[in-house]
Amino acid sequence: MDNIKSQKANILVVDDIPDNLRFLSKTLTEQGYKVRCVQNGARALKAAQLEPPDLVLLDIKMPKMDGYEVCQQLKASQQTQEIPIIFLSALDDVTNKVKAFEVGGVDYITKPFQHEEVLARVHAHLTLRDQQIQLEKQNAELIKLNEQLKQEMARREQAENTLQVADAKLFSMLSEQEAKRWGISGFIGKSQSIIKVLDEIRRLQDVEKTNVLILGESGTGKELIARALHFGGVRAKGPFMPVNCSAIPDELAESHFFGHVRGAFTGATGDRKGYFELANGGTLFLDEIGDMPKRLQAKLLRTLEDGTLMPVGGHQEKKVNVRIIAATNANLPAKIAASEFRDDLYFRLASYIIDMPPLRERQEDIPLLAKHLLSAFAEEMGRPQVTLTAEALATLENYPFPGNIRELKNLIEHALISSGGAQIQPQHFHFIEQAPVDSVQQPNPAVETISPPNATNVDPAVSQIGPPDQTLSDEENILVYVREHGRINNTQCRLLLGLDRDRCSRLLTKMNKEGKLVREGERRGIYYRIAT
Template sequence: MRHMLKSMLVRYGYEITTATDGTEGHGILSTQSFDFILCDVQMPKMNGMEFLTAAKDKLLSTTVIMMSAYGNIDMAIEAMKLGAYDFISKPFKNEEIRLTIKKAEERERLKRENLELKDRICRIAGSLSFGNMVGRSQVMQDVFSIALKVARFNSTVLITGESGTGKELVAQGIHQESDRRTGPMVPVNCASIPENLIESELFGHVKGAFTGADKDKKGLFEVAEGGTLFLDEIGDIPVALQPKLLRVLQEGEIRPLGAARARSIDVRVIAATAKDLEAEMRTGQFREDLFYRLNVIPIRLPPLRERAEDIPLLCQFFITRFNDALGSSIKNVSPATMAALMQHGWPGNIRELENAIERAIVLADGNTLEVENFSLVNAGAIKPDGDSGYEGFSLKAGKAALEDRLIRKALTATGGNRTHAANMLEISHPSLLSKMKLYGIE
């Protein structure tokens, strides 16, 4: 029976291991894992039911199909209780075994897809991170949601945004969430490759294609086979090379420089740019057909000044990273300093903030980052104006007017985030809510 089943299942493309009884099978499970186990009930040394009981902890991800010539309903029910997926009575036809395994495969596939879908839904519903990016602002939650959705497909993605906003991190996150995660992720900066070399770098060349080509060379498209190619600064790719890139995206094939024929390629392309490609099209610097082929799924990354409410979260993220890298023990940023950081324009975006945090940690004397640790922040910017708008002499009324003004200013700076505003004002959250009600602040 073992030889017959092995011969049949090998023909169907399965890899097979056999055991003469339950004891031997239990021993094999200590060193190997299996998708499916076909197990007889009547065996010497350890029968099938004893095997199910003994190997229970090792069968969590394995589908077990029991077989017996002495089977009955009670035995089948008992086998199911012990963890078996199905029970087949002998004698059986070959096709019956094959269909049972196929049904089990479909069940396992649906279970995996269901778990992946639940995981993605949970993350889309409120995750503060995507890959190596963090953000609680609505604009970043929208970015994370789109990126997670598109990761399941092979559609081309065009990521736009100012320099330093994290375009490559989004591309890495999409790759890691995709079915291509086990393949390579190959980043290439189109602006950093000389124009006379970029075709060879992307598509490769054959020996003798040009002076100095003394051997065949794989291009980056071939290096990324089965994975993702990230074309950063796509707006800087030469106009003369754009038709060849368009053909790769449309036909899924490349032709190395000097080669006589093209070859198919399985690569997902994610492109990014800080340029306005629509403006580049109007001046003739970027092909319209290539733009629309790249812009299947557009993702715009907002500059940091448009998501100031993410700055506290980003600061903590970078503090934790640099504490590990530098061996420091910084705990937080002082409220006054956080107010200054949130009011800064950050023309260099996330990259500038990251560098500023690293420098501040190096310069800090205590375990809290202060204004003087940030050379880019104007300390005067965090000092409230002397004029509160109150014209009278009552200290009580003047204090109320100043509190009203500072609370409104903090809420504006944090985009309405009351928790962060309370930290900046150095009061408790309940106290802030009480004062907002007192001063009629919505």
Template sequence: MKPSVLVVDDEIRLAEVLSVALDERGFDTQAVGSVQAAQEALGSSHVDIVLADLRMPDLGGRDLLHQIQETRPDIPVIVMTAYASVRDAVDLVKEGAFDYISKPFEIDDVVATIARALKLGEMLKENRRLRDELEEKYKFENLSGQSAVFRIVLQQITEVCGSRATVLLEGESGTGKELVARAIHYNSPRHLKPFVAVNCAAIPEALLESELFGHTKGAFTGAVSAREGRFALADGGTLFLDEIGDMPISIQAKLLRAIQEQTFEPIGASKSVSVDVRIIAATHKNLRKMIKAQEFREDLYYRLNIFPMAIPPLRDRAEDIPLLASQFLRSFAQDMAKRLVGFTPAAEAAMVAYPWPGNVRELQNCVQRAVIVARGASIDVPDLPRYVLEGQPKANSPSKLPDDLDAELAQIERSFILKALRETNGVQVRAAERLGVTERSLWHRIKKLGIRADHSFD
């Protein structure tokens, strides 16, 4: 599809000549003689870029630029102007125009400017697409969990996302602290601005200060050019400081000042830089114990702990395991082009019984491996990693092998079917959906296990 160009100039003959020349260069061009006609063209046809004369009777290029910025900000505008009005054209670039072209102009210069503007337009569209994907991914309804402890987390997100309060996320590794941080950001008024993440444990102490605050050229050996730090990159948005408990105490004082005053000095700089940054910090460590051991600044802790959130480990939200596992299954099965309908009751029971020391991240890795090795329509116990079975709590893992494995598995299967029937008031279609099997498969299992249709399901 040819790039479409709209030429707007009250000297309609000039607009038509330019339109023909651009058509010969591979563009799909239309020419109009007024801002009103341009508005009609923008409303009725596809336009990738606009070339507008600066001065026209009544409404001119500046008026059209402002209208496009309000209604179609993804369309770049190039201003055409006589030499005497170049200063006005420069002002329009400051107001949002992509560039200006002085009359008289060479067609090659016009084509080169259009090509650069089209490239910018594609970048803006891609950025918007990626931003939309991120916002969709981190919607509240996409945060999976129905347990009471996780509903508390969701409630806290709704309470804090609209403010600019500093948030401290505390929880074990793998519980999804960064997922919560991103949900707070993408459901906040800052969602159009950057979300910048820094893992304080992954960056050497000698580099962490530069990574956070940036440096000037020649500030230290190897600083061959100036570099912006993460604080500057997150201006207007959110800075996520993961594993804040691993930050060297030598840097904590400068971080405290940056959070309190929203200013900092890059390494080697003599002037402060002001920013507007929201801080979300996360840690798996006990910061209060670290304060007593003089490993973490008390004043920084209280600055971070304005809105604390405890992210529960997966073992405390066991009822969420089937939901999370099913979500991971759908994603990995789609990526691997495998048709899998769900987990067998025995496999689901094994996952619910396992304590998941690696939390949600470990469950995700487990499901990914199971999808890879699965040969049937459902993931069964043999598809799960051996550690899931071997690592079950003693209460669920007898010290001796069962006398009748089939009977043991049938009992597990029976308990899950009864639970699903209870939750769906005996409606087998809905119970089958809940268990991830077909209605016919559930009917056969009910018949095999001797579950009566008039059973109380207790």
């Protein structure tokens, strides 16, 4: 017997026969129950209202008000309707027992009473009542937790809405003219990769000094990320100084970055501030950082480490407060391995890395980008809005876009003009790519027009690329291909060997350093031919 429960249980016993009351009272009290006894229905109802019991033992046959009516009134009251009621009766008729359950009874005890039966049934229903109360409490807790969850979901939804507004405002700090100028369309999309980039930009905007390295192919929008970080961040009121490291003459690089004093060299007719001083208090954006001259890398590292610089020809150091955002489409680890880029500079620049995916890896964004660009160019040209046919959209979605969003812009602009205001068809696109040309037959390579994806007249040098000869090494397969076609670029190397972009880049760079191949062209037009 559960004495802990019994000590807390309050039982109301209702019977018009004193001997029955004495027996039940003695039996239950000995087990630790708190027992109250009344001899009629009216007193039972009053006692239950004054102090609701945990269990009622109720005689059926009583004068004036029988047990059925007492039970019905207890069940009609909100205060007592949940109290379990066990009927007491000497009646063995099935009809009476059924009626007892119909009016709300949970059990019955037959007279004359049996000691063990009374205790067993009382204990069983008190246990059930206790479990019911616990379930009700748990249910109330669940309802409370569910309400809290709803409130939390509402807060999160509000936060998401706020986040969307923040995303919308992410670039609104730039003027509408600036947004168009810097290719804001590059951030239109719903792909997980773009959502991730936006999240990283948002996080970095609140950080003042952390240097950022932006990786990505040409045309993916690296400078736009840099501008968003600056104009949407704590340094927005400071200058934004973009520098293309590949466009600075080696002999003038130091002067351009650190400035010079009058007379420092021939032609230095006055003091001149360098990029670092011009960006003081703001952001210095170093585009194509992988092309920075090795000699300049050491001096750049020193300025990044201690925030000071020495102008060319100067004798007094200057203090600068500049955040560096660098970008490159080069494989910096490969350049480090080839001793073309300092590893200490890399680690100084790469405090945080943002990897901007190529357009071919975010195909779900192409329809949104195309629609946005069509609308923008139509407005700019004063033309009516046009749409793409399903075939035209499929053509774009299946195209690898080596030039990424920059190339998509060119395609859309050309197609809008070519269509003459009609719906854009696949033939309105002008796909261009550096075509591999035999160096002996055509020594002056040109950019040739190629057909869109899925067309039949693809450039033969590309369409004839098959699986490599398994008996040859990767380098030997490359040399065989170059002997047949005159040259090879990274795209053709990937198609030939089935390797990724970085692996092919390292392989071609290695063969170039070993003198097996000669590198020619610049940036997207880079190709390799047999060394002569």
